[in-house]
Amino acid sequence: MLFGIPWDTSSNLNFAISILPILLRGLWVTLQATVLGFAIALMLGLVLAILRMAPYRIISWPVGLFTEFVKNTPLLVQLYFLYFVLPDFGIVFPAFLTGAIALGLQYSGYTAEVYRAGIQAIPRGQWSAATALNMPMLLTYRHVVIPQAIPRIVPAMGNYLVSMLKDTAILSAVTVMEMLNVANIIGDRTFRYFVPLTMVGGLFLVVTLLSSALVRFLEARLPKDGIPLK
Amino acid sequence: MDELQELLRPLLRGTVVTVELAVISTVLGGILAFAAGIGKLSGNWLIKGLAVIYIEVFRGTSLLVQMFWLFFALPLIGISLDPFVAGIAALSLNIGAYGAEVVRGAIQAVPVGQYEAATAVNFTRRYTLWNVVLPQALVEMMPPFGNLVVQNLKDTALVSLITLTDLTFAAQTVRNLTHESIPAFTATLVIYFVLAMIFLAGMRALERAIARRVGVAQERARG
Numbered sequence: 414m415l416f417g418i419p420w421d422t423s424s425n426l427n428f429a430i431s432i433l434p435i436l437l438r439g440l441w442v443t444l445q446a447t448v449l450g451f452a453i454a455l456m457l458g459l460v461l462a463i464l465r466m467a468p469y470r471i472i473s474w475p476v477g478l479f480t481e482f483v484k485n486t487p488l489l490v491q492l493y494f495l496y497f498v499l500p501d502f503g504i505v506f507p508a509f510l511t512g513a514i515a516l517g518l519q520y521s522g523y524t525a526e527v528y529r530a531g532i533q534a535i536p537r538g539q540w541s542a543a544t545a546l547n548m549p550m551l552l553t554y555r556h557v558v559i560p561q562a563i564p565r566i567v568p569a570m571g572n573y574l575v576s577m578l579k580d581t582a583i584l585s586a587v588t589v590m591e592m593l594n595v596a597n598i599i600g601d602r603t604f605r606y607f608v609p610l611t612m613v614g615g616l617f618l619v620v621t622l623l624s625s626a627l628v629r630f631l632e633a634r635l636p637k638d639g640i641p642l643k
Numbered sequence: 644m645d646e647l648q649e650l651l652r653p654l655l656r657g658t659v660v661t662v663e664l665a666v667i668s669t670v671l672g673g674i675l676a677f678a679a680g681i682g683k684l685s686g687n688w689l690i691k692g693l694a695v696i697y698i699e700v701f702r703g704t705s706l707l708v709q710m711f712w713l714f715f716a717l718p719l720i721g722i723s724l725d726p727f728v729a730g731i732a733a734l735s736l737n738i739g740a741y742g743a744e745v746v747r748g749a750i751q752a753v754p755v756g757q758y759e760a761a762t763a764v765n766f767t768r769r770y771t772l773w774n775v776v777l778p779q780a781l782v783e784m785m786p787p788f789g790n791l792v793v794q795n796l797k798d799t800a801l802v803s804l805i806t807l808t809d810l811t812f813a814a815q816t817v818r819n820l821t822h823e824s825i826p827a828f829t830a831t832l833v834i835y836f837v838l839a840m841i842f843l844a845g846m847r848a849l850e851r852a853i854a855r856r857v858g859v860a861q862e863r864a865r866g
Contacts, residue, residue, distance in 0.1 A: 485793055485839035486832045487800035490811055494832065497824035582705035586804055593708055597715075606715040614712060618703040 415598060422603055429608050432599055436612055439595030440620070446513050446581045446591060451574055453517025458524025465529060484522030489583050491515050496587045512584035520577055527569045531562040564635045571628030575621050582617075592616060650817050650826075657813030658834055664727075664809060665796045665842070668734035672795065673788075675739025680746025681772070694743065701740035707801050709733045714805045730802035738795040745787045749780035778857045785850035792846055793839045800835075810834060 414420065416438050421431040464476040483491070492515040499506065506514070535558050543553040585594035596613045600606035682694030701709065710733035713724055724732065753776050761771040803812035814831035818824050 482832070482836055485797070486835045487797040487811065489800040489803070490814065490828060490831055490835065493811075493814065494824070494828040497818065498828060501824060579705040582707040583801070585707070593705065593711065597711070600715065605719070606711075607717075607719040610708065610712045610716040614700075614704045614708050617705055617708060618700065621703045622699075 415595065415602075420599070420603065422605065425608055428603075428605065429612060432609055433612070435599065436592055436595055436609065436616060439590060439592035439613075440616055442509070442589065443578070443581045443591040444620075446509065446516065446584060446589065447574070447578045449510075449513040450516030450520065450581070451577055453514060454520035454524045454573070454577070455570070457517060457521035459528055461521055461525035462528035462532070465525065466532070480522050480525050482522075483518055484526070488515060488519045488580055489586060491519055492583060492587060508584075508587050508589045512581075512587060512589045516577055516580060516584075519580075520573055523573050524570065527566055527573070528562075530569075531566040532558055534565055535561055567635055568628070568632045571625075571632065575624050575628065578621060578624060579617060650821060651830075653813040653816050653820075654810065654830060654834065657808060657810035658838070660808060661796075661799050661810040661835075662838065664730060664734065664799045664802060664807075665792075665838075668731050668738060668799070669792055669795050671731065671735035672738035672742055672791075675735060676742025676746050679739060679743035680750065683743065683747050684750060697736075698740045698743050701737050702744070706733060706737045706798055707804065709737060710801055710805055726802070726805050726807050729805060730799075730807055734795060734798055734802075737798065738791055741791055741794070742788065745784050745791070746780070749783040750776055752783055753779050782850075782854050782857055785846065785853060789843055789846035789850070792842050796839055796842055797835070 415435050418435050418438075419431065420435070421427040461476055461480050465473050465480060467473045467476075492512065495511050495515050495518075496508070499511065539557055539561070540553070543557050548557070581591055582593040584591050585597065588594070592613050596609035597606075599609045679694045679697050682690045683698065685691045685694070710729065713733050714726060714729040717724060717729075757775055757779065758771065761775050766775065799809060800811040802809050803815070808816075810831055814827050817827040817830075821827065
């Protein structure tokens with residue numbers, strides 16, 4: 414029994430049917446972690462991208478190193494780092510929040526690169542025109558650069574969203590009750606790992622195929638010449 | 644000083660295991676990538692179907708789920724894998740599926756005129772694939788392959804969760820010995836970063852060597 418839902422081990426099929434609602438509870442946590450983690454990655458990545466393009470090397474260089482470091486080291490070790498080191502500084506978060514922050518941190522390295530590539534792909538003439546019109550930097554970003562960068566950025570971001578969804582399974586290592594951890598607990602208590610783990614694989618496959626399709630759909634509907642910011 | 648050595652030793656031993664896992668699974672994954680990537684473009688529906696199913700299943704599920712499945716679930720239907728074998732198998736199958744999409748994309752990016760020219764001079768399909776298409780496609784594959792090699796190196800950290808004593812496992816050991824988290828995990832992150840830079844440099848050298856052999860380098864230099 415888990416989350417107050419009992420299981421039926423009389424046959425593999427009955428077992429599978431009885432644990433499905435339990436696994437779906439885990440899937441809900443998986444989706445929440447993905448949404449929170451991705452929101453963090455989108456915001457932190459934008460900050461990293463803008464700072465990395467700063468004209469002062471004293472800012473751009475350390476930010477660049479940080480971005481590369483975050484991108485080129487394992488999520489699991491970053492997760493352990495946050496999980497075990499933050500409490501040393503008196504910062505105690507629930508495991509779920511630490512996990513979402515770790516996901517956001519790891520992927521901010523990727524999203525920063527996507528933002529940077531998207532912004533740098535804007536032709537120089539656009540910047541020159543904005544300068545010629547005496548447009549301030551902030552307005553140039555808001556009305557010229559970002560609207561044109563969005564259609565270039567969205568497809569890559571979509572791929573990272575799907576990728577992050579799969580990486581949430583790693584949060585099971587720090588006791589987050591996401592889908593894989595739930596399946597492991599069911600396995601530990603019933604000594605039947607085959608059915609729950611296979612079901613988790615199947616559920617992941619369904620969710621990633623659906624979310625990939627959603628990303629493709631959004632991609633196809635994006636106007637190619639940019640989205641005006643109101 | 645002796646104490647420091649006591650602590651560094653598990654990390655170095657773990658690093659050796661991590662490098663072994665990364666190198667073996669990268670090579671096996673590369674072979675799988677070519678097999679499945681070429682297979683997906685095959686005219687034979689059975690080969691094509693198998694390649695598509697393999698790629699979708701291993702790209703569509705979590706690596707950690709795949710690893711746990713091979714390690715915890717398979718024994719229950721009578722197939723017991725040693726943790727090292729399960730780890731290598733999961734890593735290779737996973738990175739091979741991602742690599743297959745790179746191989747397929749690069750082959751499809753070879754201009755159609757190249758196939759037409761090969762047909763015109765009466766090359767067989769196999770000869771065209773090996774001597775005309777793949778050499779050109781290989782150059783295009785190398786940069787994304789570099790990213791996948793680093794991805795695979797980072798993914799090896801997950802084997803610590805199926806009891807292998809890799810670098811991440813060693814970090815936990817050192818943390819338990821010293822009761823201090825910051826030095827153990829910081830040192831571990833730095834080692835992973837240095838390894839990633841070495842692997843990337845190696846892939847760039849390989850990329851240049853291949854480009855030189857295929858003759859693309861000169862062509863690009865001339866613009």
